[in-house]
Amino acid sequence: MRFYTIPTSENSLSFDFDQLEDYQYKQVFLMQDSDTLATAGINDFVWVGTTRKRATFDFEFDKDAEYYFLVEVSDPGTPNTRYTYRMPEYQHVFESYFNFEVIAExxxxxxxxxxxxxxxxxxxxxxxxxxxxxxxxxxxxxxxxxxxxxxxxxxxxxxxxxxxxxxxxxxxxxxxxxxxxxxxxxxxxxxxxxxxxxxxxxxxxxxxxxxxxxxxxxxxxxxxxxxxxxxxxxxxxxxxxxxxxxxxxxxxxxxELVSLQTGDDGEQLAYYDQNGFTFLVKTDTERPFEDRVPYYSLIVKKDGVKVYETTEALKGYPFLFKKFNVEDNKFVFHKTFGSDTDYKIEGFYEVDLTSGAEQLIHVDVHPFTFLVFDFEDKGMYGKRGNQFMSITKK
Structure with a gap:
């Protein structure tokens, strides 16, 4: 069973489930130990012309607590028989780092x-x-x-x-x-x-x-x-x-033509910043699922030496800003995922090249690609669909 994880606030969480061929979704239970904390119905939800099955919880999550979910489904041939699928352990994560103001549409x-x-x-x-x-x-x-x-x-x-x-x-x-x-x-x-x-x-x-x-x-x-x-x-x-x-x-x-660093076999150039960092992407050799294009590794090099590569658990579909520079050995990018059997949260991630740590700093789930331009002291702007936005830090 595959799903999209969509936290929308500190107290709200949605799951979009892929369609099941042989079963019908019924409801989802939010569980802690053996206690049922909340129940959510599963309804049709249209996402860019595709119908998904969505369940939404409004619940005061404790960010330090562990939860899990039970998804109840039925077989149309035997409607009185219910089956449950246990999703992995869950800790609620919601980050909101940016403000977005539409300045033209x-x-x-x-x-x-x-x-x-x-x-x-x-x-x-x-x-x-x-x-x-x-x-x-x-x-x-x-x-x-x-x-x-x-x-x-x-x-x-x-x-x-x-x-x-x-x-x-x-x-x-x-x-x-x-x-x-x-x-x-x-x-x-x-x-x-x-x-x-x-x-x-x-x-x-x-x-x-x-x-x-x-x-x-x-x-x-x-x-x-x-x-x-x-x-x-x-x-x-x-x-x-x-x-x-x-x-x-x-x-x-x-x-003058200045030769730039190129990637090794399988690495595709994605961006050169003005501080000498080269950004590359590498396609996984294996697909996460048979019907899905492979995830990508994001690789950063300086003077020909690899200083960062996405870990296996954090691979997804990275989208670098159209204009940015590494500052204080850190940079931010946007990342999306397909439906998965584990919790993958789309949004803005910050990478610390010193420690190699990558962390979510802003949840952002949207069907359209986000083009971001960071002009530093001249401001930060984005384009999504027909909207142009001013982006500021909270």
Whole structure:
């Protein structure tokens, strides 16, 4: 019997059970020793188009006490016969470390980018069969709309300053939201492909000529374009603080290619922070269940030396922040799980690289992926679905 563990407060806990083919769920008993402390019915609950069976307990849990649960089911063929399944020993855990404030919500968000100053967020959305371009002031949390009625193709947005952004109309162009003047940045007979974020007023463009892996660096001040040659991969479009192509970092100052640490066999590069830490993920060779993709190990290296790897018991599906750095030898990431036969709690986890300890600091269970950007003294922001949020520590 597999389930999702969803603590929603210090005194509330839900379980979502996978469907059973041959049995019907009836109820769940909260037990301590031989005493029944509470009973919860099991009802249908729709989760992103999938029907689960949910049981919810509202109970004053003692975080230091041990409990267990008995799940009662019946066989439709013999409805008067009941069976019970004993779940593992349980200690209630609920952590709440962050505050989340929705600062913008737009229907069908297409692309977005933070200005280099991190003071503004440019957003494109496609609503009512038209592109619209907006700018969110992250200090005042005010949202202004600058282009509507498909004036701008919003399929790609790259903020180049607080007042300007790049977009694609076949070629790559720069728009000033105050003057409404558009400037040509790059064109290619084969079309513009991937476009990096703007870092130190430089953007890396995959211009697909003379082949699809050709890249050039463009200085947005002078307009000078310098060929970087061909690579076996495209520039990373979702890296917000470094220009990275195929295991190389492009130094914006002199366009020098700096070789970055790569992973060993089976390890996939996930992130490079600015303090020299390399983050990798490695897929387990075994599946937790036959119908489930394997869990992943999160690995951290410094100067080629492994300084952290997820323990077997804590493996899940890690999601690193889109922008962050290791500070005081610690970092935070988001982790999800599939249904399991043990208690796995989704949310934000903090890793201490000194001790190797990993602990839950904030419960966060949601069907949509959470993209998080930690700009340190400029604030912490997140995107989930069509919502943009400000994230603060309690």
């Amino acid at each position: 737009l229907d069908r968000t297409i692309d977005f980018d933070f200005s280099p100053s991190r003071d503004f967020l440019f957003i494109s959305n496609f609503s009512g069969n038209e592109f619209k371009i907006h700018r969110l002031d992250l200090a005042s949390k005010s949202l202004n709309t600058y282009f509507t009625d498909n004036e701008i193709n919003g399929s790609l947005i790259r903020a180049s300053s607080d007042e300007e952004f790049l977009y694609k109309e076949g070629s790559l162009r720069k728009m000033n939201i105050t003057t409404k003047e558009s400037t040509l940045i790059a064109s290619s007979s084969n079309g513009i492909g991937q476009v990096s974020r703007v870092i130190e007023n430089t953007v890396i463009v995959n211009n697909r000529f003379p082949n699809i892996y050709n890249h050039q660096a463009i200085d947005l001040t002078s307009g000078e374009a310098v060929s970087l040659g061909n690579f076996s991969r495209f520039v990373q479009e979702d890296n917000f603080d470094r220009h990275i192509i195929d295991g190389f970092e492009i130094n914006p100052a002199d366009l």
